[in-house]
Amino acid sequence: xxLTDAEKAMLDGSLGKARQKAMQLxxxxxxxxGAQRFVETTNVAGVPGAATPFLQRHxxxxxxxxxxxxxxxxxxxxxxxxxxxxxxxxxHLQGGYDPQNWQLLGAAPDAxxxxxxxxxxxxxxGVKILKTCTPYLAGNVPQRGEHCAWMESSAVVYxxxxxxxxxxxxxxxxxxxxxxxGRIPDWGFHRDEFRYGTHLVEIDFPVExxxxxxxxxxxxxxxxxxxxxxxxxxxxxxxxxxxxxxxAAAASSGGVEMYHLVGVTPEAPSAEAALGGxxxxxxxxxxxxxxxxxxxxxxxxxxxxxxxxxxxxxxHAALEQLREAARLLDGRRVHGNTALWIFxxxxxxxxxxxxxxxxxxxxxxxxVLTDTCSAIGQVVPPGTKVVALDSxxxxxxxxxxxxxxxxxxxxxxxxxxALTGQWHGELK
Amino acid sequence: xxxxxxxxxxxxxxxxxxxxxxxxxxxxxxGWGGVNPMTGVIxxxxxELRGQSFKDKILVFPGAKGSSGWSxxxxxxxxxxxxxxxxxxxxxxxxIALGAVVMRCPSVTDFDQDPLDVIETGDWVRVDADAxxxxxxxxxxxxxxxx
Numbered sequence: 001x002x003l004t005d006a007e008k009a010m011l012d013g014s015l016g017k018a019r020q021k022a023m024q025l026x027x028x029x030x031x032x033x034g035a036q037r038f039v040e041t042t043n044v045a046g047v048p049g050a051a052t053p054f055l056q057r058h059x060x061x062x063x064x065x066x067x068x069x070x071x072x073x074x075x076x077x078x079x080x081x082x083x084x085x086x087x088x089x090x091x092h093l094q095g096g097y098d099p100q101n102w103q104l105l106g107a108a109p110d111a112x113x114x115x116x117x118x119x120x121x122x123x124x125x126g127v128k129i130l131k132t133c134t135p136y137l138a139g140n141v142p143q144r145g146e147h148c149a150w151m152e153s154s155a156v157v158y159x160x161x162x163x164x165x166x167x168x169x170x171x172x173x174x175x176x177x178x179x180x181x182g183r184i185p186d187w188g189f190h191r192d193e194f195r196y197g198t199h200l201v202e203i204d205f206p207v208e209x210x211x212x213x214x215x216x217x218x219x220x221x222x223x224x225x226x227x228x229x230x231x232x233x234x235x236x237x238x239x240x241x242x243x244x245x246x247x248a249a250a251a252s253s254g255g256v257e258m259y260h261l262v263g264v265t266p267e268a269p270s271a272e273a274a275l276g277g278x279x280x281x282x283x284x285x286x287x288x289x290x291x292x293x294x295x296x297x298x299x300x301x302x303x304x305x306x307x308x309x310x311x312x313x314x315x316h317a318a319l320e321q322l323r324e325a326a327r328l329l330d331g332r333r334v335h336g337n338t339a340l341w342i343f344x345x346x347x348x349x350x351x352x353x354x355x356x357x358x359x360x361x362x363x364x365x366x367x368v369l370t371d372t373c374s375a376i377g378q379v380v381p382p383g384t385k386v387v388a389l390d391s392x393x394x395x396x397x398x399x400x401x402x403x404x405x406x407x408x409x410x411x412x413x414x415x416x417x418a419l420t421g422q423w424h425g426e427l428k
Numbered sequence: 429x430x431x432x433x434x435x436x437x438x439x440x441x442x443x444x445x446x447x448x449x450x451x452x453x454x455x456x457x458x459g460w461g462g463v464n465p466m467t468g469v470i471x472x473x474x475x476e477l478r479g480q481s482f483k484d485k486i487l488v489f490p491g492a493k494g495s496s497g498w499s500x501x502x503x504x505x506x507x508x509x510x511x512x513x514x515x516x517x518x519x520x521x522x523x524i525a526l527g528a529v530v531m532r533c534p535s536v537t538d539f540d541q542d543p544l545d546v547i548e549t550g551d552w553v554r555v556d557a558d559a560x561x562x563x564x565x566x567x568x569x570x571x572x573x574x575x
Contacts, residue, residue, distance in 0.1 A: 025529070032441045032525035032535070058507050073503065076530045151496040168522040171499035173530050188522060226493070226521070255493050375461075400473050401461055 001030055002037045010181055018084050021077040022177035026185065029174055035185035042182070043148040043165070044090040045135050045155060046175025048074055048127055049083075051118035052096075053111055066121035074176035086126035088182035090175075091140050092119070093152050094133045094316075096377050098369045105369070105379045127179070131371040132345030134244065134316040136163070139347060144266055147190055149178040153257070154248035154315045154393065160258035162243045164266035166190045169257055189258060195267060196276030197260045199224045203233030204287040211410045213242040214392040215294045216286060217249030217256075223284045226255035230274040232262040233286075241318050248315050249392035295427045298392055298408040301399045302423070306337075309384040310418040311374050311398070312411060313343030314391035319351055321411065322368070326357040328415040329364040335421035339381040340366035343373045366418065374398055388417040388425075436562040437540045438516075441525065444534035446514040447554040450547050450564075451485035453477050456519070459527065460497030468510035486553040487512040488543055491519030498523035503530040514555040516543045516562060536560055 009015055010023040030038065049070045062068035062080045071081040095115060098105060102112045123129050130138045133152050142148050142165035150156050150167040159165045168188040170178070178184045188194050201223065207216050220229050229250070238246065238261070250256035260268035268274035312325060325342055334340045342361065344352070349370050352358045358368045374380050375397045380387065386405040389395045395408040407417070409425030417423050455476055457463065462472040468483035483505075492498050505511045515528055515535040528535040534557035543562065547553060552565040 028442070028529045029526050032529050033520060033522065034439070054504070076503075076532075153496055156496070169496045170522060171496055171526045173499055173503065174522070174526050226519075397461060 001027060001035070007038060007183060016084055017079070018071070018075065018081040019180050021071070021075045021079070021081060022180040023183070025076050025173060025177045026181060026183055030185035030187070033185050033187045035187040037186045038183040039147040039186045039190050040182055041147045041149045041178050041184045042088055043140070043142045043146055043150070044086075044088055044175050044178045045093050045140065045148070045150040045152065046090070046170065046179065047093055047095070047151065047172050048090070048176040048179055049118050049122040050095065050172070051114045053114065056114060066118050069118070070176065074173055076173055083125060084180060086179045088179065089128070090126065090179040091128040091130045091135055092122060093130070093135065093155070094373070094376055095119070095131050095371050098371050101367060101369050104367060105372070105377060106382070130345060130347065132316045132347070133373075134345060137316065137318055137348060138345040147184065149175050149184040151175055153251035154244070156257050157247035157251045157259065158243060160189055160195070161247060161260070161265050193276075195258060196228065196278065197230035197274045198227040198281050199229050200271065200275070200280035200283040201229050201231045202283060202285045203231060203235055204285055205234065205291055207235040209410065210242055210245050211390065213238055214245040214249045215291060215298070217246035218253045218298060218392040218396070219286055219290055219294045220259070221250035221252060221254030221256050224254055224256060227281070228258050228260070229256065230260040230262065230268065230271055230280065232271050235261075237264050241321060244315050244318070245391065252393040252396040292427065295408075298395050301395070302386060302405040302407045304386050304405060305423045307386050307388045307407065307417040307421060307423050308338055309381050309387045310338065310340045310414045311343070311387055311394065312341070312390055312414060314373055314375070314389070314394035316373075317342055317344040317348065319348050322348065322352045322357050322361065323355075324411055325366075325415060326360040328412060329366060330360055332364055332419055334365035334418045338418050338421045340364075340415070340418040341369055341374070342366060343369050346370045375401055378402065380404065388414045388423055390414045432566040434546055434564040434566070436543055436546060436564065438536040438560050438562065439538040440557050440560045441535035441537050442528045442533055443558045444532070445556050445558065446486070446534045447552065448484060448486045448513045450488050450549055450551045450553045451477070451480065451482055451512075452488040452544065452547055452549045454490065454544055456490050456493040458494030459492065459499070459501035459523065460495035462494055463501050463505070465501045465504035466508045466510060468505055468512070481510065482512045483510040485512050486514045486516065486555060488516045488547045490544065491517045492521050492523040492527065496523070499526040499530055502527040506531045506533070514553075514557065516547070516553070516555065518542065518544070536562055
């Protein structure tokens, strides 16, 4: 590998043992990838130092401390290190517990205390505690071309596609090492030649609602898998929420890390430009029939119309989505046999509280929760057999993780289910 | 019975030497939500290896898919003593590169021929990841005459 003087200094230990271990890990990682050099990253999003009872027990010999977990697990170091400050802007993504409503989520007090301690530890080291899968809705919006080191597939696809910033799907260890070095391997989406589209998707049926964009994403992910789709055809410019649901779905049914929406996303002024002047390897068509099949597929995991649980906020709800929920719930009561949980970030919840939106939602018997979600926290209300969801991503994961049935529909279908305890959704 | 040995050459991902029985799949593997890190058992509902463990096996597969928690799940499998002995795969991604590194698992990719066409579950495989050489000892010829 070609290393700069600053990188060599980190590697030879002149900047301390922890930065040396972080750099060693990044060199091993870059060599595994076959990368020749590093890029400087100015935007890291990971889960540094996240403590679990398993990790605490495993590193008991080093005291089971937060520094022990960070040294041994995050940096894969056999030595216990003194953890220095982050050298580059770093934020913490979603976690396992809502600090205000952990009891509702059935969390064990010891595990919550451990998580809160690791949050304090990592905040002391300069990390912004955003605690969300949507950092771009909580004040972290990378600029075009910025080299990022992000985890969380739905955030990665948003970062590359909508913002035109550059990140691979990083992991916990690589983001923690990047936090201490400001480096990440120059590979994949950091490089121009890797960012061009490979497959074409012709949209023949108009894509309008948030649900439509989620279904299109689910279709595209299944079609192109890990490749890069270029989409063109019948759509109006989608808003942030539609991008969020589209990308999250495409990153779940497939492994899409970047997409080009012709005339909309920054690297797709035309289909030709997005494809880098090459021919698409394959062309897919999304029409009325495909749309019906995606809807049927997403609803294939449900048969009982009695709904015990409704979960919204995957990826974490934007303020507009909380306002919509409040409007639909205003003055009404969630059905006695059904629970409604809406997940968002701390930042968006604060704003929604200021507007009275959280209070309206709460008055209906629903809960507004932060930091986590049912899939990440692996938690649903006790006895849940059937859930209703407005997210194709959550519909992909939650039934498999929790062994429950799942209906998929619009936000309005889901809130209707919460109010009546019954699923009435259908494709319109 | 004569034993047949086939040699494959590839690129070192993580160095080291290991040998053991092959566990082969043509399907990519999910980490988070797809594997129990405490046992190495594959959980994914529709996976052809569902219910089987990669613990102490030479895992031969196309590559990684799914959540960015891939490396964490495989890293934890090392801590729990449930990691594979070595990995042989085709498709390079950040997930699998980081996972192989933190598992400290001898791993090789970019082969001169497709390992999925050569290696079958149950074959004895020696991985010299330092040299990028994989030796496949075919198990006794079967009635189907495959291999």
